[in-house]
Amino acid sequence: MSKLLEVKDLKVSFNTYNGEVQAVRGVNFDLNKGETLAIVGESGSGKSVTSTTLMGLLPKPQGIIKSGQILFEGEDLVKKSVKEMQKIRGNDIAMVFQDPMSSLNPTMKVGNQIMEGLIKHQNMNRADAKKKATELLELVGIPQPDVRMNQYPHQFSGGMRQRVVIAIALACNPKLLIADEPTTALDVTIQAQILELMKKIQKETNSALIFITHDLGVVANVADRVAVMYAGKVVEVGTVDDIFYNPKHPYTWGLLGSMPTLDSAEEELYAIPGSPPDMLNPPKGDAFAPRNKFALEIDTVMEPPMFKVSDTHYAATWLLHEDAPKIEPPESVKRRMQGFSKMEGEQ
Amino acid sequence: MAEDKLLEVINLQKHFNVGRNKIVKAVDGVSFDILRGETFGLVGESGSGKSTTGRTIIRLYDATGGEVKFNGEDVHGKKSKQELLKFNRKMQMIFQDPSSSLNPRMTVLDIIAEGLDVHKLVKNDKERKERVEELLEIVGLNREHATRFPHEFSGGQRQRIGIARALAVEPEFIIADEPISALDVSIQAQVVNLLKRLQKERGLTYLFIAHDLSMVKYISDRIGVMYLGNLVELADSEELYNNPIHPYTKSLLSAIPLPDPEYERNRTRITYDPSVHDSSEEPEFREVSPRHWVRCTTKEFEQYKKDAAKK
Numbered sequence: 001m002s003k004l005l006e007v008k009d010l011k012v013s014f015n016t017y018n019g020e021v022q023a024v025r026g027v028n029f030d031l032n033k034g035e036t037l038a039i040v041g042e043s044g045s046g047k048s049v050t051s052t053t054l055m056g057l058l059p060k061p062q063g064i065i066k067s068g069q070i071l072f073e074g075e076d077l078v079k080k081s082v083k084e085m086q087k088i089r090g091n092d093i094a095m096v097f098q099d100p101m102s103s104l105n106p107t108m109k110v111g112n113q114i115m116e117g118l119i120k121h122q123n124m125n126r127a128d129a130k131k132k133a134t135e136l137l138e139l140v141g142i143p144q145p146d147v148r149m150n151q152y153p154h155q156f157s158g159g160m161r162q163r164v165v166i167a168i169a170l171a172c173n174p175k176l177l178i179a180d181e182p183t184t185a186l187d188v189t190i191q192a193q194i195l196e197l198m199k200k201i202q203k204e205t206n207s208a209l210i211f212i213t214h215d216l217g218v219v220a221n222v223a224d225r226v227a228v229m230y231a232g233k234v235v236e237v238g239t240v241d242d243i244f245y246n247p248k249h250p251y252t253w254g255l256l257g258s259m260p261t262l263d264s265a266e267e268e269l270y271a272i273p274g275s276p277p278d279m280l281n282p283p284k285g286d287a288f289a290p291r292n293k294f295a296l297e298i299d300t301v302m303e304p305p306m307f308k309v310s311d312t313h314y315a316a317t318w319l320l321h322e323d324a325p326k327i328e329p330p331e332s333v334k335r336r337m338q339g340f341s342k343m344e345g346e347q
Numbered sequence: 348m349a350e351d352k353l354l355e356v357i358n359l360q361k362h363f364n365v366g367r368n369k370i371v372k373a374v375d376g377v378s379f380d381i382l383r384g385e386t387f388g389l390v391g392e393s394g395s396g397k398s399t400t401g402r403t404i405i406r407l408y409d410a411t412g413g414e415v416k417f418n419g420e421d422v423h424g425k426k427s428k429q430e431l432l433k434f435n436r437k438m439q440m441i442f443q444d445p446s447s448s449l450n451p452r453m454t455v456l457d458i459i460a461e462g463l464d465v466h467k468l469v470k471n472d473k474e475r476k477e478r479v480e481e482l483l484e485i486v487g488l489n490r491e492h493a494t495r496f497p498h499e500f501s502g503g504q505r506q507r508i509g510i511a512r513a514l515a516v517e518p519e520f521i522i523a524d525e526p527i528s529a530l531d532v533s534i535q536a537q538v539v540n541l542l543k544r545l546q547k548e549r550g551l552t553y554l555f556i557a558h559d560l561s562m563v564k565y566i567s568d569r570i571g572v573m574y575l576g577n578l579v580e581l582a583d584s585e586e587l588y589n590n591p592i593h594p595y596t597k598s599l600l601s602a603i604p605l606p607d608p609e610y611e612r613n614r615t616r617i618t619y620d621p622s623v624h625d626s627s628e629e630p631e632f633r634e635v636s637p638r639h640w641v642r643c644t645t646k647e648f649e650q651y652k653k654d655a656a657k658k
Contacts (some may be wrong), residue, residue: 042531158393187392188558191604192616214532217561217604222613240608258536259606260565268543271536271567275501336607 004208005054005150005176007112010068010287012046013054015061022278023049025232026068028306031176036202036209038219039239040255043275047212050229051178054210055095056085072176093119094169095172095309098181101162104153110137110164111149117171136167141197159190163197170201177202178210185217195221202289220244226253227311231277231287238313245337247329249306250292258331286318294319294327351521352419353552354381354404359413361396361403370521373399375576376413378632381520386546386553388567388584390599397556401645403524404554405429405438417520436466439513443525445505448545449497455508457494459483462516466487469622482511486541503534510541514549527562530560539566564588569638578632592651595619596651 013022024046031037031209052058053071056077060241066088070077072093080088097103105113114133118124124132130149137145140163153161162182169177179198183191199222202209209220219226219240226243228236228251238247257270274291277283283290289299296318300306307320318324361374374396381387391397402408404415406422412549415422439462442448449458459479460469469475480490486507497505513521523542527535539562545551548561557563563570563585571581572595578592578650591597598619602609624630625644636655643651 019528042533054623071597169390186604189392189619192604195604196616215534215604216606217611220606221604221614223608244608254533258533268538268540271540272533273537275503275534276403276531316496 002033004033004035004073006071007054008051008069008071009055009069010050010333012049013062014068016280019280021262022230022282023279024053025282026228027041027232027262028235029227029237030208031208033175034206036211036222036224038211038213038223038226039229040153040212040213040219040226041215042276044139044279045055045229046215046232047229050182051095051180051210051212052176055089055093056080056082056096057089060338066148076175078182087121090117090174092174093176093178094172094174096162096165096169096177096179096182098318099185100158100165101153105275106153109150109152110156114164114168117168121172128287132171134162136171137164139170139201140167141193142167144173153262159186159193161187162190162194166194166198166201169213170205172206173205174274176208180212180213184215191218198222216244216255228255231282232279233287235288235317236315238309239316242310246313247289247333248309248313248320248332249317250294250319250329251288252315253329253333254291256336257330270332283310286316296324309340351383352380353383353417354554355416356380356400356404357414357416359403359415360411361399361408362411372576374403377573377576377578378413378573379556379578379581381552383519384422384509384546384550384552384565385568386555388563388570388572389554389556389573390558390563391573392558392599394575396576397573398524400442400573401524401554405522406434408439414473431610432466435615436462436516437519439516439518439521441506441509441513441521441523441526444529445502445509446497448509449505451497453496454493455479455483455495455497458497458508459493459512459515459548462512466516468516479511482515485514486511487537487547501534502530503537506530507537510528510545514545516599517549518551520552520554524556525558526555528557528559535562542566560600561605572599577642578640578641579642581632586639590639590655591642592635592639592654595621600615 001163007027007029008023010027014021014023027050042045043191065078091100105246111133115129118132134145134149137148142148142160142163152308156164183194186194195218211315223240225239226247227234236243236252241254247256256273258272260269272291278288286299286304289295298318304316305317306314306316308314319327355378356379359374359377363371363372363373365378377400378405380397389400403410410423417434417438435530456476456479459482459532460475463469463478469478479493483490483492485581488504526569527538530538546553555563555566567584568586570587571578574595588600591600598617601617625646628644630642632640633648635651641651
């Protein structure tokens with residue numbers, strides 16, 4: 001597999017009246033063709049800023065890329081001009097936003113909104129674009145596409161609107177699709193339909209997908225690989241099995257432990273104490289240390305590097321250092337690990 | 348078993364007139380009981396009427412029809428101010444969005460003390476302040492927070508303020524309408540643990556409305572599933588998850604993504620097709636096995652009874 005996207009040491013800050021907010025503080029990850037990478041984290045962890053930076057949609061002038069590279073097929077997107085980005089955006093890289101109501105133009109017919117990109121990027125004439133747009137609506141599972149083409153967004157339900165947004169994103173066969181919480185505003189049954197649709201389309205078009213969410217259930221459903229973000233950094237990255245069945249970072253433990261499973265009957269959920277750090281003055285050392293009951297002394301002094309767990313699995317915690325004390329993960333996480341090793345034994 | 352009913356909802360209806368002689372039947376004949384000290388979960392998709400049910404019970408909406416009995420007394424209908432005050436003190440609500448349910452111009456002290464003032468539960472300012480500070484500590488905030496304004500808090504902290512406000516008048520019954528859906532995963536667990544602890548310490552009864560089914564299962568003793576203004580299934584939470592009978596419940600359960608990749612790879616989703624139902628008569632709510640109720644017709648009832656006994 002060849003690398004489609006490589007993000008190297010990306011740092012993004014926002015200038016505000018209160019000072020500089022360091023939203024993204026050195027993010028590294030890569031993405032192969034046809035692969036799905038899920039980025040998880042709490043609000044304020046920098047996951048959405050990362051994706052808007054990839055799209056070149058960082059608000060100017062307050063948002064600044066401090067350093068780093070975004071290599072898309074070997075070309076650095078950070079260095080591209082606004083004009084050049086306009087050619088890439090919507091064509092090679094497309095995005096599905098969280099709220100389908102506010103990402104569609106309410107005064108424009110749905111068909112025209114899909115045709116817009118086709119006419120602009122693919123130099124299609126209106127008739128061809130119209131034909132292609134109707135096909136796209138059919139592809140995303142909207143019944144009676146001919147009729148629906150001439151309707152306005154308010155005539156669609158939430159799930160149907162999100163399908164339209166996906167159709168727009170897919171119009172130019174992008175190589176990379178970024179979905180920022182695409183199902184958060186939807187009901188569970190609709191969410192399940194949209195996830196199935198996205199997986200099916202990805203298989204057909206072989207585009208890569210970056211899926212941003214805070215819902216670990218959705219991650220388990222769609223992802224090949226997972227990057228866990230905290231305080232503007234990737235703290236753990238691995239395949240979906242690495243992250244769910246063999247998590248190493250205490251923050252990942254907390255995330256997994258704080259979600260009840262359907263067969264869990266514990267008296268109390270494993271909650272991460274406290275709240276995320278203030279990114280105006282990010283703490284020295286490991287940003288998660290103040291909320292981490294397993295924190296070591298070194299955590300308050302020095303930031304942990306990425307430790308290698310396996311070829312696919314890396315985590316940034318001093319607990320993986322050879323001199324660190326052996327620490328047992330919390331019960332609920334341990335049960336997860338045991339359950340999995342049992343399952344593997346049976347196979 | 349002698350069941351101690353705290354709240355009885357009998358054939359509750361709430362219709363909204365949306366103009367042009369159109370009526371939306373948001374809640375169309377819902378009946379259930381909530382026992383003292385239990386957590387009753389109400390799940391359903393948006394538009395199923397679960398929030399309207401909660402709001403109608405606490406009289407934020409006037410019911411179109413039906414009865415709500417709290418401790419055996421009817422809550423709805425014409426009431427004197429005194430009677431209303433009495434009910435309002437026993438029943439409180441926690442709202443979904445912690446930023447829009449707190450008045451941005453009031454300090455935390457005034458927000459929490461509003462109930463104390465209305466019900467004249469404190470004699471002087473000193474007592475009022477002490478009581479609020481005590482409440483802040485109960486929900487895991489600091490005494491110093493009393494003088495601050497809501498915008499100075501994070502989402503999870505604001506929800507704690509909302510909980511402190513609900514607790515101020517020492518209610519018996521709290522309606523929590525999606526109290527955690529606006530919060531981050533790690534903060535959700537904190538708030539759920541807090542609600543559980545308070546229930547244990549104070550013997551509270553909850554009506555917990557949510558669409559996050561795994562969290563509802565975790566917190567609730569019994570769960571009711573709503574679909575288009577009707578309750579379609581009601582059972583103990585274990586029973587409902589292990590042995591769902593109504594096709595809609597089955598489809599809803601099969602749609603929840605779980606944080607388990609192995610399970611997700613093997614998951615098959617069931618889609619709900621309302622046309623599978625027998626349309627020969629109006630369905631009713633019937634008990635298919637002890638404590639397990641399903642909305643069905645006579646014909647379906649026989650089938651469901653067999654289904655329920657099989658497992």
